[in-house]
Amino acid sequence: MLDLKAIRDDIDVIDKQIVELFEKRMKLTNEVAEYKISTGKKVYDKEREEQKLATLKALASNEFNKHGIEELFTQIMSMSRKYQYRLVTAENQYNNFIQKEKIDMDENTKVVYFGVRGSYTEEAMENYFGENIQSFHEETFKGVMEALKMGRADYGVLPIENSSTGSIADIYDLLVQYDNYIIGEHIVKVDQALLGLPDAKLEDIRTVYSHVQGLLQSSKFLDTLNDVTRMEYASTASSAKKVLEDNDITQAAIASVRAGKCYGLKVLKEAINYNDANSTRFIIITNKKMFLKSALKTSICFELPHASGTLYNMLSHFIYNNLSMTNIESRPLEGRSWEYRFFVDFEGNLNDPGVKNALNGINAEAINMRILGSF
Template sequence: MVDLLKSREDIDRIDRQIISLLEERMDIAKNVAEYKISVGKKVYDKQREDEKLETLGSLASNEFNKHAAQELFTQIMSISRKLQYTLVKTESVSKSFEAIDKLPITADTKVVFFGQEGTYTQQCMEDYFGTDIDSFNELTFRKVMEAVKEGRADYGVLPIENSSTGGISDIYDLLLEYDNYIVGEHVVQIQNALLGLEGATIENLKTVYSHPQPLMQCAKFLEEHDYIEKKEYLSTAASAKKVMEDGDITQAAIGSKKAAGCYGLKILKDSINFDNTNCTRFIIIANQKIFLKDANKVSICFELPHKSGTLYNMLSHFIYNNLNMVKIESRPINGKNFEYRFFVDVEGNLCDAGVINALRGIKEEASSVRVLGNIKKE
C-alpha cells in the first residue's frame, strides 16, 4: 500500500529544492543580463534556447518525461527572459508616441466619417465632436483611411466592432496598410429599423438593402420573413438613399431613424435587430502618434510564425506584467501561409512600467510588433 502522506511529504521536499534552485538560476540570469548589456546583445537567443531544450529533453528517461522537461524549461527560460527585459533597457516600441492633455480640435479641424449622411458613423462623429464640426463623408473604409493619411482630414470615424457580430476585420488590416493610429473611441447603441416608402408594407416587400453588418444583426427577423431577398450595400444610409431614389415600394432598407428622416422614408418596423443591447464601437483615427495622458487601453498588433507555443509566449508578457487583456483578434498574413497577425487590446497606459516592459519583451520575441494607439476606453 502506497503511503500517501509520505509521498506528499517527498513532493513538498522536492518542491522546496526546485524553488531554491530556481532562485539560484534567476540570480545567474541577472549576470547574463549584465553581460548582454555590456556587449549590446539581444536577450532572446532562439537558437541557443532550442539547442538547450533538445539537450535537456535527452536527459529524461522516457518520452513522456522528455516532453515534460522541455515544456518546464521552456517556461523557466521564458521567465528568465522577462527578468532580463527589466534590466536590459532596450528602446520601447512606443517611444515615438506623444502624450497630450486633450485632442487638438479647432475651428479648422476636419473630420471624415464612413458612409452617407444618416449613418450610425455620422451619429458617432456628432456625439464625439459635436454637430458644428467641419465634416465630410467617404463611401468606403479605405477612402476614410486615405483621407486621414493624406491629411485631407484631421480625424476619421470608423466602426470596428459590434456587440452581436464581432470585429470588422477590414478595419484592422487597413490600420496597418495606411499607418494611421487610434486616438479615441465611442460606443453607439444600435436600433436597426426597417425603412420603406410611403405605401410600402412588410408583406409586399421583395428586397431589403443594407450593409453586411446590419443584415447579420437582423438575421432573425429576416429569417422570419424569408420571402424578402437580402442584398448587401455600401452602408445603411446609402441603402436608405437607394430606396428613396428607386421609388419602388417593394424595396426596403435596414438603417437608423436618422436615415429615415434624412431620406424621407417611413419606419415599417422599429428595432428589428435580435439583440436589444446591440451596440457598435467606433474608433477615432489620426495620422499622428498621440495619446491622452489619462488613456487606459493600449491597442497593439504583432506577427508570429505558425509554431506551437508562440502565441502563449506573447500573451505571457501581459500576465507577468499584470496587464488585463480585453480583446484579441487574429488575421492571416498575406503571402505567408499559416502565419498570423494578432490584434490585442490591454488595459494600461504607454507610460506605465508594466506596459513598457511587456512591449519590450514582445518586440524581442515576435516577428514584428506595432502600437496602434492608446485611448481612454468608454
C-alpha cells in the same frame, strides 16, 4: 504498503530545493542582464535557447520526461527573459508616440467618417467631437484611411465591432496597411429599422438593402418575410439614400430611424435587430503617433512562427505584467496558408511600466509587432 504522507514529505523537500535553485538561477539572470546592457546584446537568443533545450532533454531518462523537461525549461527561460526585459533598456516603438492631455480640436478640425449623412458613424462622430468641427464622409472604409493618409482630415471615425455580429475584419486589415493610429473609441446603441418610401407598406417590400452588418443584425426579422431578397450595400445610411433615389415602392432599407428622417423615409418596422442590447464600437483614428494621458487601453498586432506554443508564449507577457486582455482577433496572412496575424487589445497605456515591459518582450519574440494605438 506505501506511506502517502512520507511520499508527500519527500516531494515537499524536493520542491523546496527547486525553489531555492530557481531563485539562485534568477540571481544569475540579473548578471546576464547587466552583461547584455553593457554589450548591447539582445535579450532573446533563440539559437542559444534551442541548444540549451536539446542538451537538457538529452539528460532525461524517457520520452515522457524529455517532453516534461522541455516544457519546464521553456517556461523557466521565458521567465528569465521577462525579468531581463525589465532591466534592459530596449529600443521601443512607443518612444515615438507623443502623450497629450486632450485632442487638439477647434472649428478648423477636419473629421472624416464612414458612410453618408444619417449613418451611425456620423452619430458616433458627433457624440465624440461635438458639432464645432468640419466633417465629411467617405463611402468606403479605405476611403477614410486614405483621407487621413493624404492629410485631408485630422481624424477619422470607423466601426470596428458589433455586440451581435462581432468584429469587422476589413478594419483590422486596413489598420495594418495604413500608418494610422487609434486614439479613442465610442460605443453607440444600434436600433435598426426597416425604412421604405412614404406610401409603402410592409407587404409591398420585395428587396431589402443594407450593409452586411445591418442584414446580419436583422436576420431573424428578415427570416419572417416572404419573397424578400437581401442585398448588401455600402452602408446602412447609403441604403436609405438609395431607396429614396430609386423611388421604388418595393424597395426598403435597414438603417436607423435617424437615417429615415434624413431621407424622408417611412419607418415600416422599428427595432428589428434580434439583440436588444445591440451596440457598435467605433474607433477614432489619426495619422499622428499620439495618445491621450487618460488612455485606458492599448492595441497591438503581431505575427508568429507556425509552431506549438508560440501564441501561449506571447500571451504570457500580459499575464506576467498583470495586464488584462479585452479583445483578441486573428486574420490570415496573405500568401501564407494557415498562418495568422493576431490583434490584441489590453488594459493600460503606453506610459505604464507593465505595458512597456510587455511590449519589450513581444517585440523581441514575435514577428512584425506593431502598436496600433493607445486609447
